[in-house]
Amino acid sequence: MSQEIEVPELGSVGLLRYGWRQLTSMRTALILLLLLGIASIPGSLIPQRTQNPISVGEYFKNSPELAKWMDQLFLFDVYGSPWFSAIYILLFISLIGCVLPRTIEHFHSARALPPATPKNLDRMEHHTSWPAQGDELEKARDWFKSKRFRVLEKDGSISAEKGFARETGNLFFHLALILVLLGISFSSLFGMRGMAILNVGERFINTTTSYDSLNYGKLFNEKNLPDFALTVDKFVAKYNLVTSSPEDYTLDVKFAKGDLTQSELRTIKVNSPLKMGNTSIYLQANGYSPVVTVRDSKGNVAMQGPVPFLPQDSNLRSIGAIKVPDADPQIGFVGSFVPTYARSGAEGAVSVFPEALDPRLLLAAWIGDLGLDGGVPQSVYRMDTSKMTQVGLKSLKPGETFTYPQGSITFEGYFQWVNLEIVHDPGKNFALLGGIVAILGLLASLFTRRRRIWIRVGKTVEVAGLAKNAAPGLDVEMAEFVAKLKGEK
Amino acid sequence: MSRTWAYLSNYLVYSSMALYALSFIAHAIETAWAVRVTTEDSKKNMDYKRTEKVARIATAMMILGFVLLFAGVVARGLSASRVPWGNMYEFSITGALAFSGAYLAALRKHDLRWLGLLVSIAVLLTLGTAVAVLYRPSAPLVPALKSTWLVVHVSTAIISGGVFLLANAIAAAYLYLDRMETRGGRTAWAKRLPSLENLDQLSYRLVAFVFPLWTFSVIAGAIWAESAWGRYWGWDPKETWAFITWVAYAAYLHARVTVGWRGRKAAWLCLFAGSTFLFNYVYVNIWGTGKHTYSGL
Numbered sequence: 001m002s003q004e005i006e007v008p009e010l011g012s013v014g015l016l017r018y019g020w021r022q023l024t025s026m027r028t029a030l031i032l033l034l035l036l037g038i039a040s041i042p043g044s045l046i047p048q049r050t051q052n053p054i055s056v057g058e059y060f061k062n063s064p065e066l067a068k069w070m071d072q073l074f075l076f077d078v079y080g081s082p083w084f085s086a087i088y089i090l091l092f093i094s095l096i097g098c099v100l101p102r103t104i105e106h107f108h109s110a111r112a113l114p115p116a117t118p119k120n121l122d123r124m125e126h127h128t129s130w131p132a133q134g135d136e137l138e139k140a141r142d143w144f145k146s147k148r149f150r151v152l153e154k155d156g157s158i159s160a161e162k163g164f165a166r167e168t169g170n171l172f173f174h175l176a177l178i179l180v181l182l183g184i185s186f187s188s189l190f191g192m193r194g195m196a197i198l199n200v201g202e203r204f205i206n207t208t209t210s211y212d213s214l215n216y217g218k219l220f221n222e223k224n225l226p227d228f229a230l231t232v233d234k235f236v237a238k239y240n241l242v243t244s245s246p247e248d249y250t251l252d253v254k255f256a257k258g259d260l261t262q263s264e265l266r267t268i269k270v271n272s273p274l275k276m277g278n279t280s281i282y283l284q285a286n287g288y289s290p291v292v293t294v295r296d297s298k299g300n301v302a303m304q305g306p307v308p309f310l311p312q313d314s315n316l317r318s319i320g321a322i323k324v325p326d327a328d329p330q331i332g333f334v335g336s337f338v339p340t341y342a343r344s345g346a347e348g349a350v351s352v353f354p355e356a357l358d359p360r361l362l363l364a365a366w367i368g369d370l371g372l373d374g375g376v377p378q379s380v381y382r383m384d385t386s387k388m389t390q391v392g393l394k395s396l397k398p399g400e401t402f403t404y405p406q407g408s409i410t411f412e413g414y415f416q417w418v419n420l421e422i423v424h425d426p427g428k429n430f431a432l433l434g435g436i437v438a439i440l441g442l443l444a445s446l447f448t449r450r451r452r453i454w455i456r457v458g459k460t461v462e463v464a465g466l467a468k469n470a471a472p473g474l475d476v477e478m479a480e481f482v483a484k485l486k487g488e489k
Numbered sequence: 490m491s492r493t494w495a496y497l498s499n500y501l502v503y504s505s506m507a508l509y510a511l512s513f514i515a516h517a518i519e520t521a522w523a524v525r526v527t528t529e530d531s532k533k534n535m536d537y538k539r540t541e542k543v544a545r546i547a548t549a550m551m552i553l554g555f556v557l558l559f560a561g562v563v564a565r566g567l568s569a570s571r572v573p574w575g576n577m578y579e580f581s582i583t584g585a586l587a588f589s590g591a592y593l594a595a596l597r598k599h600d601l602r603w604l605g606l607l608v609s610i611a612v613l614l615t616l617g618t619a620v621a622v623l624y625r626p627s628a629p630l631v632p633a634l635k636s637t638w639l640v641v642h643v644s645t646a647i648i649s650g651g652v653f654l655l656a657n658a659i660a661a662a663y664l665y666l667d668r669m670e671t672r673g674g675r676t677a678w679a680k681r682l683p684s685l686e687n688l689d690q691l692s693y694r695l696v697a698f699v700f701p702l703w704t705f706s707v708i709a710g711a712i713w714a715e716s717a718w719g720r721y722w723g724w725d726p727k728e729t730w731a732f733i734t735w736v737a738y739a740a741y742l743h744a745r746v747t748v749g750w751r752g753r754k755a756a757w758l759c760l761f762a763g764s765t766f767l768f769n770y771v772y773v774n775i776w777g778t779g780k781h782t783y784s785g786l
Contacts, residue, residue: 026747030740037736037765044729044773051723052778079724184722193719240629249632270632271717282719421719428721435708442701469746 023090024097032091039087043078046070050077092181099174106167113152114161117454124454124464126478132461136485140455143484149453157456163468169444176437183431192216192225192424198232199289199306199415205229205260206422224424226279228257233265235416237286239354244315246354251283251418268420278426285419287311287318290337290361291412294324302327302407306415309337310381315351321383322363322409323370330370332383333409335363349395361396361411365404449473453481461485494568495627501561502582506616508554509589513609515547520606524678544602548593551609555593558586558616568627574643575630577774581619584770585612587651591695595655599691603682607658633780638713645706646731649699650766653738656695657763660756663688667753689752692759693745700738707731718780727781730769737762 022028047055056076060067074081121127140158144151149160194214196204204210206228216222234252239245249270256263257276268274274281289306296302302324309320315338322333340353341360349362368388371378378384394402396411449471456462463482467474522540562583566573573579592608595601630639667685669675675682683691710731715721722728741758744750750758773781 026743030743030748033736033740033743037733037740040724040729040733040736043724044726044777047778048724051725055778243628245628246632247629248635271636271638271713273716273719280719284719423719425720428715431721432708432712435711439701439705439708442704446697446701 020097023094026098029091029094029098032087032094036087036091039084040078042075043084046075046078048076048078050080088181092178095174096178099171099178102167103171103175106164106171110164110168114150114159114452116152116154117157117159117456121454121456121462121464124466126465126474127462128464128478128482129460129462130486132457132459133487136455136461137457139485139487140457140481143481144453156458157454159452159454161450161452163448163450165444166448166450167445169441169446169448171441173438173441173445176434176441179434179437180431181434183427183429183434186427186430187217187425188427189217189219190224190426192220194422195284195419196422197308197417197419199308199417200232200235201415203229203231204420211422220424226257226276226424227260228255228276229260229263230255230266230274230281231263232418235286235418237354237416244353249283249286278428279422279424282421282423283418284421285311287316287417287419288337288339288356288359289415289417290320290335290359291414292322292333292361293410293412294322294327294331294407295409296327296407297405302331306417308380308417309335312336313351314354315340316354317349317351320381321379323372323383325370325372327407329367329406330388331406332366332370332385332388333363334366334383334385335361337361337414356414359398359414363394363396363402363409364390365392365394365402365409367391367406451477453478455485491568491570491627494564498561498564498568498627501557501564502616502620505554505557505561506613506620508550508557509609509613509616512547512550512554513606513613515543515550516602516606516609519544519547519602520678523681524676544605547605547609548596548602551589551605552593554612555586555589558582558589562586565627569629571630572640572643574639574647575628575634576623576625578619578623578625580643580647580770580774581615581623583647584650585615585619587647588612588615588654591648591651591655595691595695600683604655604658604662607662608655611654611658633717636713636717638709638716642706642709642713645702645709649703649706650770652695652699653703653734653763653766656692656699657760659688659692659695660759660763663692663756664753664760667756685752689755692756696738696741696759696762700742703735703738707735714780723780725779725781726773726777727769727779730765730773734762734765734769737765 047059049056056067059070059076070076074083078084118124122129137156137158141151141153144158144160147162149162150164151158151160192215194211194216196211198204206225208214208222208225231254232251233254234250236248236250237246238248240247251268253266253268253274254263255266255274266274268281268283270283273283287309288311289308291306292304293301294303303322303326307320307322309318311318317339318337320335320337322335324331336349338349338351338360339356339358340351341358342350342352344350349360366383366385366388368385371384371387391406392402392404396402396409398411398413401408401410450468451465451471451474453465454463463478463485465474465478519540522543562573562579565579565582569575574583589608589612592601592604662682663685666675666679666682666688669679670685682688710728711721714723714728737758741755741762744758745755773779
């Protein structure tokens with residue numbers, strides 16, 4: 001049996017108002033804040049597409065069912081997921097709904113005078129009284145003035161108040177958080193981020209087609225790409241001789257902006273990107289590109305040039321694929337490049353130092369169909385050998401040639417490549433400003449004590465004080481005040 | 490030259506461990522003797538005098554240990570001509586320094602000697618783990634760490650961590666004593682400890698004091714990330730957990746100031762927030778992926 005429950009009619013406006021009040025209540029804000037913290041956890045434990053696409057791919061390979069299910073819950077894109085966005089958007093609406101009315105209220109109360117002295121001061125904290133000398137009110141006035149209290153004087157009493165910076169700071173802190181969020185949104189809408197791999201000596205002109213990968217915001221206009229070109233002049237990597245760990249990377253570029261007629265020498269390092277307004281050019285990674293010449297059986301050059309290989313470990317053992325689709329039949333090489341060669345029993349050829357002290361190029365030659373015409377995109381570092389046959393294996397020193405029945409390949413030498421990341425981030429300065437204001441606001445709000453002090457002078461002098469939020473330290477201040485009035489100091 | 494400094498640093502760290510151990514023993518004796526000290530009239534009591542003496546010795550040992558550890562951390566930095574914050578061993582010895590430093594600084598204003606037992610053993614265990622498990626030879630920094638921001642970001646993070654953990658220890662003491670009181674009152678030794686209200690206030694004040702510093706540390710990290718990695722925020726696991734810690738402490742401050750949480754609930758929230766910091770330090774540094782992989786393990 002169900003019972004009819006009488007529900008008061010709210011109406012749609014009433015319902016909206018009710019919802020708004022619930023959303024902007026402190027309790028809801030607190031729950032949303034904690035929820036935001038908890039919602040960030042999965043993204044730190046599960047690999048994310050934006051940071052670690054390879055690990056995400058492994059999830060899909062190892063347990064496709066689970067991965068598919070997780071993907072539907074956006075567990076690989078937590079920070080861009082609808083549910084994560086929902087939490088922070090609700091939190092910020094709640095924040096605005098909370099902060100705006102308080103700002104208006106604070107604005108009014110900051111201009112108002114302190115409330116009049118209460119009648120019964122003996123009921124307040126820090127109450128003391130003593131027989132009046134006569135000049136206490138004057139002394140009190142001076143003291144309040146020197147301490148920058150706001151005062152209301154009336155009928156032989158002064159009501160003084162101080163510590164408005166607490167609420168001001170608090171409001172600025174919250175408004176600054178909104179500014180940070182706006183800055184981040186602005187960046188993601190109007191910003192862009194691209195990667196380009198360049199061999200030493202190569203030139204990069206800033207157009208969309210020059211990038212190996214390019215992501216931009218919904219409102220980014222390609223015309224906003226700044227005009228510049230750069231040529232990779234010199235790249236020096238220094239490594240620790242004992243640990244092989246990198247100690248310094250220095251990249252020198254010839255940089256030209258505007259109409260590209262004049263270029264200047266600029267240096268890019270890991271902690272000092274090349275900056276041009278809101279666009280910055282970062283040195284993100286580096287590696288080796290072996291230079292090869294591939295010839296057919298008649299000796300004609302089928303392909304020549306550097307091929308970037310992808311580093312696999314801290315000693316820069318790198319793997320890559322050299323594809324010659326124009327040869328007939330098609331030829332491809334699966335290779336690995338070791339900058340300082342050594343043999344290890346278990347792993348075969350390894351690199352023992354990241355600098356190219358004794359480079360080798362190890363190649364497996366394959367003949368057949370490279371599978372490039374099928375329209376399925378392939379990694380430039382890997383080769384699909386399912387429709388190919390292996391025709392030979394060889395380890396080459398620089399200058400050496402490997403001849404197989406269908407032709408030959410010569411390992412001419414190597415270039416170093418650098419991976420440049422070019423970022424246009426128009427919102428970051430707003431976010432930074434927001435961050436600075438947030439800290440200043442926080443300091444003001446946490447270290448300002450709001451308090452009231454009263455004095456009434458008749459036959460006796462009565463003083464009392466009240467500290468809001470039970471802030472400590474008023475007793476010391478009151479003692480000082482009383483000492484001043486009594487002329488003890 | 491650099492090797493001499495590295496050896497010197499090791500000796501200093503070992504010596505400081507000996508002093509922290511002595512401090513721990515003195516604190517343990519103090520706690521044991523204090524049980525017999527009656528609260529009334531205790532100033533005239535012989536037991537009170539010798540308890541007070543051993544407590545002073547404990548603090549003195551801790552101060553000496555702090556000085557030696559400080560010298561050890563400095564020497565570690567000199568051995569590689571940089572700030573000593575390049576791997577987990579160095580983070581740990583500096584973190585232990587910050588924790589005992591936060592305790593000693595708080596001691597100047599509040600009588601916290603009852604916490605000394607916990608602080609000395611925590612520092613001793615941290616240093617022990619650092620020396621036995623985390624130790625790596627002194628080496629130069631990788632290029633991404635070569636920045637002035639290393640000094641700003643890491644020092645503020647370590648100081649914040651030290652104070653957060655101290656607030657945590659006090660919140661834990663609160664919960665322990667709270668349970669003791671509800672189960673029939675404090676035992677003799679616990680009677681010397683501060684009132685629940687004082688503990689509650691103290692852990693709040695520590696958090697409120699250091700929360701802006703933590704905020705600053707996160708922002709400094711963002712500024713550094715912008716120049717080193719090309720983005721100021723990328724939800725790297727370390728960044729995510731720093732954010733979670735920030736959110737948790739922000740919730741704690743709001744709960745206290747705006748909603749008026751006190752006592753048990755506030756202490757639990759404080760412990761939760763502190764544990765997110767510890768998780769970030771231990772788990773993300775050692776097993777985590779991402780760009781903050783400087784543990785050297």
